[in-house]
Amino acid sequence: MKAITLVAGARPNFMKVAPIIQAISEVQNQGVEISYRLVHTGQHYDKEMSGSFFEQLEIPEPHVNLGAGGGTQAEQTANIMVRFEQELIANPCDLVLVVGDVNSTMACSITAKKMNIKVAHVEAGIRSGDLSMPEEINRMITDAIADLFFTTSELANTNLRQAGISDDRIHFVGNTMIDTLLKQRPNFKAPPIWLKLKLSRQKYIVLTLHRPANVDEASRLRAMLDEIIDNTEGMPLVFPMHPRTAKILEDLNFRHDCLHMIEPLSYLEFNFLVENAKAVITDSGGITEEASIMGVPCLTLRDSTERPETISLGTNELVGTNPENIKPYLQRLFAGNWKVGSKIPMWDGKTARRIVEVLRVN
Incomplete structure (x- = not known):
């Protein structure tokens, strides 16, 4: 044995x-x-x-x-x-x-x-x-x-x-993450925020940020959020927050009508939101994989990635950590010019x- x-x-x-x-x-x-x-x-x-x-x-x-x-x-x-x-x-x-x-x-x-x-x-x-x-x-x-x-x-x-x-x-x-995603996709379920905000398909954006380079410096985090909010045409931004990020935003007393900061979601609820979103803005590696398989545009706020296949074959783009980089990518998204991903081998x-x-x- x-x-x-x-x-x-x-x-x-x-x-x-x-x-x-x-x-x-x-x-x-x-x-x-x-x-x-x-x-x-x-x-x-x-x-x-x-x-x-x-x-x-x-x-x-x-x-x-x-x-x-x-x-x-x-x-x-x-x-x-x-x-x-x-x-x-x-x-x-x-x-x-x-x-x-x-x-x-x-x-x-x-x-x-x-x-x-x-x-x-x-x-x-x-x-x-x-x-x-x-x-x-x-x-x-x-x-x-x-x-x-x-x-x-x-x-x-x-x-x-x-x-x-x-x-x-x-x-x-x-x-193997994609094994789980494909198996569980039929079981995705709407989280409470879906009904509360009366969200509909491709009428909102999912946002996640947790990496120290993006969230630990309050002024950088504020600049990043301001840039995103200014260039998403008033579309709801659903932001399940990592505890580290939540604490910093609480200290900043950061608020905006279109930014909906919520508790972390379960796997099935979070991926329901991703699957139906217009786009995902994130600094997570795993989310770039899942978004690419589901055909959802993904903007990665990092200067490097260990998952380049999500860029060369998927729907992901590496935006960087400079807030000034964000606007051109969002302009392309709202102009309907985002790339269409292809199958990723295996x-x-x-x-x-x-x-x-x-x-x-x-």
Whole structure:
């Protein structure tokens, strides 16, 4: 029996792990001897991650929550490593599978390798080139020590080859986030704000901002919001707010009639808003992927991206972090001149099955 430990540290990680669990269950039903243990490191506390979260998205409850969240980058990483080591001693496995680029990804990879356990990295090889991002460091370290690499794009394959990884360890499988998106798309549901504002399709814009470069400096955040508001023709801006952003805007006492600041939404409610929006303005990497698959114009307020396929093939544009850059992109959007995305190879809802087929023989 091959035993696999699956690691998740934050809500998006569960979206990436869920299809893999479902694919493992499918082959188990076919008599394949493979088992898994789902470990939540507790890196992020998320009040949305209640029992209903797991039930709605058909994600099993984690076997254990290590409760290792909080503290500085170093404190959090150290806590995860100590507690994950104890978890692996108590529950040995043949392989540890990590996803994405959060601190849990790196910390659990290091811990497993030091215990001579193989590591598989889902979303391997993606790079932003920005070492000021903790996520970029997490990606690079994880890929430096992993054994199996599951990639979302040909560019990720190239990045790994240039780092000296042999082709037999690189597996171009696609994007498990898109597996979840395509499976759950029929279940999207309108959040209360939809009815409260009497929203309708393509008559509003979804806004999300959480990266320190955009929100930690109050004057920059204000300038960015002013520029967006001035160039969206009075259209409602629905802004589910990250707690960090909410605190800064509260201190600024920032208000505008067209800006509707709301609590974070569930996965099904948020993606309902994205699917029906005229556009999304964001600094999140994952949202650019989902918007591209749903054909929704996306403006990314970052200076670099680790997901260039959303620009070359999808509906995303890299606007940058200078507020003055925003106006021309919004002018193009309202003129009806936004690009139409094309299919992104392997982002077809079957990624997890391809991953499990590789795990069976490695």
